[in-house]
Amino acid sequence: MTLSIMTLAGTETTLDHQTLEDFRNAISGDVLTEADEGYPEALILHNGMIDRRPALAVRCRGAADVIDAVKLASDHNLLVAVKGGGHGVAGNALCDRGLLIDLSLMRAVQVDPAGRTARVQGGALLRDLDRETQAFGLVTPAGVVSETGVAGLTLGGGLGWVRAKYGLTVDNMLSVDIVTADGQFRRASETENEDLFWALRGGGGNFGVVTSFEFQLHPLGPIVMFCSPMYAIAQAKEVLRVWRDFMAVAPDDFSTEFFFWTIPDHPDFPAELAGQKVVIPAGVYAGPADEGERFVRPLREIGTPLLDLSGARPFTEIQQTFDPYVPKGMLNYWKALYLDSMNEDVMDALVAAFEDQPVTANRCPLVLQALGGASSRVADDATAFGDRSRPYMIELNSSWTYPEDSEYNIGWTRQVFADLQQRFSRGGGYLNMSCYDEDGEVFIKDTFGPTWGRLREIKKKYDPANLFRMNYNILPAE
Ligand SMILES: Cc1cc2nc3c(=O)[nH]c(=O)nc-3n(C[C@H](O)[C@H](O)[C@H](O)COP(=O)(O)OP(=O)(O)OC[C@H]3O[C@@H](n4cnc5c(N)ncnc54)[C@H](O)[C@@H]3O)c2cc1C
DSSP: OOEEEEBTTSSEEEEOHHHHHHHHHHOSSEEEOTTSTTHHHHTOOSOTTOOOOOSEEEEOOSHHHHHHHHHHHHHHTBOEEEESSSOOTTOTTOOSSSEEEEOTTOOOEEEETTTTEEEEETTOBHHHHHHHHHTTTEEOOOOSOTTSBHHHHHHTOOOOTTHHHHOOSGGGEEEEEEEOTTSOEEEEESSSSHHHHHHHTTSGGGGOEEEEEEEEOEEOOSEEEEEOEEEEGGGHHHHHHHHHHHHHTOOTTEEEEEEEEEOOSSTTSOGGGTTOEEEEEEEEEOSOHHHHHHHHHHHHOSSOOSEEOOEEEEHHHHTTTTGGGSOTTOEEEEEEEEESOOOHHHHHHHHHHHHTSOTTOTTOOEEEEEOOGGGGSSOTTTSTTOOOOOOEEEEEEEEESOGGGHHHHHHHHHHHHHHHHHHHOSSOOOGGGSOHHHHHHHHHHHHHGGGHHHHHHHHHHHOTTOOOOSSSOOOOOO
16 A cells, blocks of 8 residues: 655655555554544544544554654655644644644653652643642642643643642643654753753744653642632623732732633523623632632622632642533634733723624633733743733633634634734734634744744754644744
């Protein structure tokens, strides 16, 4: 058998029978073409909008498989996509007609409780990480949905429920094992391949395939206070103002996300509230639960909430709270933008956008993040993530069921984003939550700011041919 497969030049090449046989024989995991059983599973992504079909999918079992897959790609100049947890909304974990390097079988997490570190494989999900670390009352900060992949989230920054106390996920990365474009396995840390380590803390999938991460862990819970009162949209502006002022003086123990949300028609909620638009000043208090209970009370008493899901809970349960409402396969189009302030005009614009939100996109949350605390105290040039001075970030996480609603919802998202960008932002956003392919190089450059030039130099050093380009791409320096 031979295989026609896409190259980086955009033309097809043929892998001959012997090359394919040798490759299949070497790989411990699965090597799949469209005709093989298991191929559809390798292609599952969170975003149901993405329909891309690689010519060859390699489901790796370990670093040796990753090394061989990268060598195959670089020897034959193949278009490559790398898949961790498959949650990237832009869909770059898949490529059309090229080679897919899928790490979803590599999900092991090993905790060293005494040393307070964890080694986490490149295909692990947040729930794998939380399950193992919380068994020892430890945590590393990550995201808020348990099905999200550790790899993509970490390489792009990582914003979650304990970031104000312990920083971004990248701030807790101690070392990375990675296969670079030349097929070399390398360790990157503060003392080895330091330039690569710096670039991996925010520079995304541009520099190779990460086979494992080592993280710093911190004590947490396991029971912590979760704040989640839901107020009617009529109170939106008042609740937003109280939340902003509350957060201005909040200690690092409290990390928050302010949701503009529509209560779904779901057994978890009273049927009479289905379809109601609400605002939720949500958060987690990363200290003693009783202290947290007292601390969040003012956010739960801004008038009378329609519903209040607050309470002291196991952290692992909080991490899975949103899972049922963001199921795999829904259609998604997301954008995320840094906002310079939260004055009356910004608040009016956000509330107006929410009121105007299409009824068909009934699972379309706007999520506002207050970005202070430990994550804002890291020097801009300490990691590739760059500028830490942005006080707020708004996510437009449009998500719907029926393809006939796509045009309207995408148009709505673009229009709200453009309006907010023009009026309230000096540019840039969180690339992990953007459909950045269309935002282009200027947006990526604005996001990185002062780290952009150095990132391009490091890209040139480790991936001069831009083998890893299915990502928010950093072009090698000229
Ligand atoms: C429902 C949902 C909730 C989310 N919540 C949060 C949140 O709370 N906080 C937050 O910060 N982000 C959040 N995100 C965004 C998330 O960080 C990104 O979607 C991220 O890309 C997910 O990583 P992944 O491994 O699952 O993605 P994938 O789609 O598998 O990969 C995305 C990209 O990451 C790179 N990549 C993946 N694995 C590897 C690897 N092993 N080595 C090298 N490169 C790799 C590749 O470039 C790939 O194209 C959320 C996304 C969704 C859909």
